[in-house]
Amino acid sequence: EKGNLTQQPYGNEGEAIYSVSRAELNVLMMEMAEQNGATLHFDEKCIDANLEESEAVFENAHTNEKQTIYADVLIGADGAFSAVRKQMVKQHNHVYNYNEIEHDYKELLIPAGKNGTHLLDKNALHIWPRGEFMLIALANLDGSFTCTLFAPKNGENSFEGLNTKEEVENYFARTFPDFTDLVPNLYEQWNMNPTSSLGIVRTYPWHISDSSLLIGDAAHATVPFYGQGMNAGFEDCRILDELLDKHEGDLKSCFEEYSKTRKPNGDGVQDLSMHNFIVMRDKTADPNFLLQKEIEKKFANLYPDKWTPLYSMVSFTNTPYSDAWEIGMKQEKMMKEIMKTKNIEKEWKSDEIMQKMLSLV
Known part of the structure; x- marks a missing residue:
């Protein structure tokens, strides 16, 4: 079964998110610390x-x-x-709380093609959304892609029961068939790379x-x-x-x-x-969500002082995270009303829709 491929800009022209090597960043910061008199x-x-x-x-x-x-x-x-x-x-x-979520993750690698070429678009974050689980891929400078599978610990489509070569290869052939063609040593990587947990720390x-x-x-x-x-x-x-x-x-x-x-x-x-x-795991495959993002983008372009999309607010501004979360939830509530508009899929570009949004901001 084949799905649809869609492309969604996450910012305006000139706004880019960079994937930086943690090791190289650590070295740079250590050098700067030593230059300022620190002993490591x-x-x-x-x-x-x-x-x-x-x-x-x-x-x-x-x-x-x-x-x-x-x-x-x-x-x-x-x-x-x-x-x-x-x-x-x-x-x-x-006060202290550690909340481990119900999903684990495992990193995999799509190797570079011939002469260090990228086998997927290098200027995009790739997501294979599957509802309760997903696979993502980020380009590296050497032509490879660092990939991460996020899936439940137990149950259907989970890490549970993925032990043998046959189980792993059948899982990927069923859920991410195009990915398997890009990773010839999938099972070797699966065995070599750890499955790790994810959690949130809160304290005060x-x-x-x-x-x-x-x-x-x-x-x-x-x-x-x-x-x-x-x-x-x-x-x-x-x-x-x-x-x-x-x-x-x-x-x-x-x-x-x-x-x-x-x-x-x-x-x-x-x-x-x-x-x-x-x-990422669910809504990026939803046509209504994709339409909502198109509407938000159009309105933001018309009224940049009235609306900054949540992703842009977090990634490209110094808006405090708490403010961004509060504003984002208000935006989401407003967009639910807009998406209820009759024939929204045909009328979304109209002045009436833009004016309705303006009245709700």
């Missing part, structure tokens, strides 16, 4: 912390030797399974007095469906830097405002990410 230590894992004293205990991955480091301020940028956050919860009863507050605070995934780890996890962490840094200037050395006031103002945006990027998961 590798293979040291934070295993404990005394938050009031800004002390952290590290264990060497090779020797198992432990050492306690004393600092003026302890910033927990230690990821979704943060040791610093763990101590905030343990020592100060901070994000700080202890003037001695310690959380940034990035340690404070608000999210699912990857908006590609905004790292951006949200960088935004934490930008806002923290602005607040340090604002409070002129008063770290307690700075950390309090940081925690209070960033928490809604941590929640916001998580809500946006889960919402976009549904859009």
